[in-house]
């Protein structure tokens with residue numbers, strides 16, 4: 406049985422707290438549980454304070470057989486960042502512009518850009534599967550849609566890891582392969598109707614929005630669009646063309662991450678749970694969340710466990726009771 410763990414984003418100390426809460430203990434080959442396995446849903450890196458420690462914990466668990474992991478968009482981007490563009494000398498599959506560097510700088514600083522450790526982690530990221538499916542469940546970082554899963558298969562090896570020769574194709578913007586991997590690892594986006602734009606809270610004018618692809622009731626730009634509450638009213642409350650709406654077939658449990666959920670962890674519906682509770686922000690109220698699966702065919706509220714991003718001033722690890 407598996408304990409699915411959401412996006413960690415470099416919060417190693419909180420990861421250890423979560424693992425210990427769930428009964429995992431450190432052994433000479435890393436953390437493990439006597440009867441269960443951990444299952445990381447991607448995005449170990451970027452943003453947080455202890456990304457190398459996070460990688461070392463999880464990589465040891467995967468290598469010892471104590472855990473599985475699927476590729477997150479941040480690990481995908483990390484590989485594309487270091488992979489030379491085959492046709493453009495001096496360039497990389499992910500461009501090194503200001504915005505991309507800013508998003509990745511904490512990782513580069515912590516791991517040491519081009520260090521042996523950096524290369525070791527990149528080599529490991531390349532082995533991670535894009536998705537894992539068993540007879541009972543499916544796991545992917547951002548979005549499961551059967552047609553996209555099938556379309557991705559020619560780019561994947563027998564373990565569902567990206568084939569070495571497929572990386573350049575998947576990174577070529579405005580192509581079908583790029584759209585496929587973007588959807589699986591980064592989720593869905595939709596263009597607003599012709600001529601319609603909105604301004605995000607930073608004042609940037611935008612003509613696209615991410616969508617809540619898992620919510621079958623959300624069929625308009627406003628109800629499905631993922632924008633800050635304060636600007637939601639700018640989105641038209643008109644239907645999104647059905648060809649742009651993805652839906653999940655609900656045939657198996659689906660565990661994913663990526664979406665910066667807030668509040669108390671809970672199922673999205675009977676078969677779907679997003680386990681990213683925004684620890685990447687590291688602010689009070691954000692959480693590192695897991696779902697402890699016991700073989701059930703529907704998501705149970707009792708299955709959610711979590712630790713807060715911000716460690717309480719006093720806690721019970723030492724056995725000391727708070728008066």
Ligand SMILES: [Mn+2]
Pocket residue numbers: 412448477478479546662663664
């Ligand atoms: Mn993500």
